Amino acid sequence: DADVTQTPRNRITKTGKRIMLECSQTKGHDRMYWYRQDPGLGLRLIYYSFDVKDINKGEISDGYSVSRQAQAKFSLSLESAIPNQTALYFCATSALRGQGSTDTQYFGPGTRLTVL
Amino acid sequence: SQQGEEDPQALSIQEGENATMNCSYKTSINNLQWYRQNSGRGLVHLILIRSNEREKHSGRLRVTLDTSKKSSSLLITASRAADTASYFCATVTQGAQKLVFGQGTRLTINP
Numbered sequence: 001d002a003d004v005t006q007t008p009r010n011r012i013t014k015t016g017k018r019i020m021l022e023c024s025q026t027k028g029h030d031r032m033y034w035y036r037q038d039p040g041l042g043l044r045l046i047y048y049s050f051d052v053k054d055i056n057k058g059e060i061s062d063g064y065s066v067s068r069q070a071q072a073k074f075s076l077s078l079e080s081a082i083p084n085q086t087a088l089y090f091c092a093t094s095a096l097r098g099q100g101s102t103d104t105q106y107f108g109p110g111t112r113l114t115v116l
Numbered sequence: 117s118q119q120g121e122e123d124p125q126a127l128s129i130q131e132g133e134n135a136t137m138n139c140s141y142k143t144s145i146n147n148l149q150w151y152r153q154n155s156g157r158g159l160v161h162l163i164l165i166r167s168n169e170r171e172k173h174s175g176r177l178r179v180t181l182d183t184s185k186k187s188s189s190l191l192i193t194a195s196r197a198a199d200t201a202s203y204f205c206a207t208v209t210q211g212a213q214k215l216v217f218g219q220g221t222r223l224t225i226n227p
Contacts, residue, residue: 035217041219042120042204042217042219042220043204044217045214045216050213058214088156090159092159103164103208103213103215104149104161105215107158109157109158110158
């Protein structure tokens with residue numbers, strides 16, 4: 001079974017709709033991240049969370065919000081989707097420093113989102 | 117802004133040849149990591165090298181780090197068709213607690 005899962009895997013929606021992408025992990029990691037990837041580009045950080053009560057904006061947080069419902073769950077919302085949010089979205093986890101962490105991140109399979 | 121820049125953007129070689137990819141970065145780092153991404157899939161961690169290390173090996177992978185030049189290279193020896201993927205470097209800068217990814221090198225291994 002996959003350690004980091006994302007739902008849905010694919011989603012097509014219309015401009016203005018609210019969308020939620022969900023991420024769950026069984027790795028027991030404290031840290032979770034949301035990235036987006038555009039064609040031919042690397043990953044850009046949207047939000048990250050170092051524990052349930054800690055939420056931080058990343059490089060491109062405008063237009064997005066997140067919720068850390070539990071240690072194992074981290075969801076990303078697009079309140080009013082727009083076409084330039086069409087991208088591949090990845091969730092990732094890592095262990096907390098001081099617990100043998102090496103900052104290595106473990107990625108989910110991705111969600112392909114298309115906003116029409 | 118992206119910390120790492122990779123070179124080349126695309127590389128196509130014959131199976132069995134060695135593949136070398138380079139990554140340059142701008143600010144002092146704590147460590148540098150390489151990840152592989154098969155088409156449309158999640159990234160997989162390959163290897164991590166710390167700022168006080170100069171070279172590291174893992175199987176057919178060899179990573180070097182030159183902090184004076186702020187650069188790293190990833191060498192894949194005896195390439196296989198299954199090595200076809202995009203390869204990304206990512207850095208953890210000193211004082212930061214998150215990864216910053218480069219734009220990647222797309223590697224194609226021709227049979």
